[in-house]
Amino acid sequence: MSTAAINFYKADLRAIQFTLYEHLRVQQLFEMEQFSHLTKEECDAIVEQCLRFVTEVTGPLNGLGDRTSCRLEKGVVSAPPGFKAAWKKLYELGIPSFSMPQEANGLGGPHAIGVVLQELQSGANTSFTMYPELTHGAADVIENFALPEDKERFLPPMMDGRFSGTMCLSEPHAGSDVGAAKTRATHIEGHVYKISGTKCWISAGDHDLAGNIIHLVLARIDGAPQGTKGLSLFIVPKIWVNDDGSLGEPNDVVTASIEHKLGIKASATAVLNFGENGGCRGILVGGTPHMGMRQMFRMMNGARIAVGVQGLSIASSAFLNALAYARERMQGSSVRHFKDPDAPRVAIIEHSDVRRMVMEMKAKVEGMRTLAIKLALHQDLATALGKTDEGLARFHEGQVDLLTPILKAYCSDQAFRIAEMAIQTYGGAGYVQDNPVEQYCRDAKIFSIYEGTNHIQSLDLVARKLNQHGGENFKNYLDEIKQFVAEHAQQPGIGTEVRALGTATAELERAAFSIMEFFMGGKIDQVTLVANSFLEAMAEVTLGYLLLDAARVAEARRGAEEEEADDAPREDVDFYTGKIMAAKFFINRILPGVHAKVATIVADDRSALDVPDAGFSTAY
Secondary structure (H helix, E strand, O other): OOOOOOOOOOOOHHHHHHHHHHHOOHHHHHHOHHHOOOOHHHHHHHHHHHHHHHHHHHOOHHHHHHHHOOEEEOOEEEOOOOHHHHHHHHHHHOHHHOOOOHHHOOOOOOHHHHHHHHHHHHHHOHHHHHHHHHHHHHHHHHHHHOOHHHHHHHHHHHHOOOEEEEEEOOEOOEOOOHHHOOOEEEEEEOOEEEEEEEEEEEEOOOOOOOOEEEEEEEEEEOOOOOOHHHEEEEEEEOEEEOOOOOEEEEOOEEEEEEOOOOOOOOOOEEEEEEOOOOOOEEEEHHHOOOOHHHHHHHHHHHHHHHHHHHHHHHHHHHHHHHHHHHHHOEEEEOHHHOOOOOOOEEEHHHOHHHHHHHHHHHHHHHHHHHHHHHHHHHHHHHHHHOOOOHHHHHHHHHHHHHHHHHHHHHHHHHHHHHHHHHHHHHHHHHOOOOOOHHHHHHHHHHHHOOOOOHHHHHHHHHHHHOOHHHHHHHHHHHHHHHHHHHHHOOOOOOHHHHHHHHHHHHHHHHHHHHHHHHHHOOOHHHHHHHHHHHHHHHHHHHHHHHHHHHHHHHHHHHHHHHHHOOOOOHHHHHHHHHHHHHHHHHHHHHOHHHHHHHHHHHOOOOHHHHOOHHHOOOOO
């Protein structure tokens, strides 16, 4: 059986709605001026429309795109069959413009709903969704930093799908070390510069979905200082766009090659040569030189959040597919009848170890989704409160800064691990292409690498975010969890788990103090050695808190359901019970790992640093 024309994507809309409206109460946004032009019902309709689109259109293309990949022939890159029609349909529906500002012809919707739209799209077809997501990110940078005339020239066609967009940072010799970029910009006139250089690993770098591609390119203006401070950002169209918006001549942007990859094969990852014939022009973003990194960081931070959501999206569909298989696959008898040779076969969901794997996937996926939506809600509240309560807006902005590396790193790591666990749940059936989880596993691996490797995310957390604003953001984060523990430590049902969260939070704080001591003692290499462990520990404390808070809501809802009617719908009671059990599982089986991670951080072990290079192996 081929997966080419089958939609395997699964989404649990009930779980999503619980997180949005019962737990995090996103509906509060519609009462604020910033979002008062929308209603919950309108946003729900858009989510449901998006779900129909991904299950009917892009979901069935996921396997096809993986098998056929993109093609580069005679300098032209072609996306897999069906992608161009899907692109056109997506923009006809207006889904990509949901969270863009109204002044940019967007709908001005909340990011908290926007991440749900991202989850649905990425989960159904990650490769396809790369194209509109990068376009959205590039359009957002142009909206926030470009000159008015450049906004007018580029935003309308990017918003309606006529143009797409990319971000161009990496070069063959300079991946994560962006400051080593050699791409040059030579002034021609006004804000127009001649661009020359090579960029690599450019996602959605070339394709035939849109009529033009707008590249945002980091380059160094002649005479600018070395390092990141000397970089400027340029709008570099594949085809030049005239002042009146009409298309001009090709802009000397040549696709040298596209990568042949482990996963996301239908997303064209390109090597682009700018100006190899001396004819490439770029427009300085905002007319301001040497501001490239600050401007690009907006897109990079948005991309890091998007990658975290990508991780959630694939993890969720892998979990739901594995769950469906476990409910249907008959294998062996129940352990309760292990002495009975005539005992009937049962679905594998009845076997303890399968239940363990499925519960771990469920708990992590639901915790990751809550983290993604809560971070987006912080974004929305920061924007909505910016003019009325600067202090509260600053709090929400601080939490976005603090949680972004955790969302990106933890969710991307866990996507691969959850997809692997889904394969294990299927057994041999998961290792073959007849089922979708092997593709999920391959697609997910890149998430921990691009948009800043996860070690870079951990360094961002420990070196910048922990002490940001004098440590205020981290203190606010800890205070929120401590307050929750204080209020619910004796709550029947989950009190034991709440107290365990309190202990783990204290351990996390101890690890943060140790890292500060390493800094003060000049042990910077020790900080970089333990940074990943700290991020993972903080992520698990965060998910533990969010899952327990959801369990608190679910316990109250379950009690209300049972009190209102003796014949309360069983599925509602079971749904809320599942939320409670997921929190208990995570606290009792995942959160104890925090203590082990903190022990490794404070132990000051330097074996990995002190071993001589030749001590790793004598083989070369």
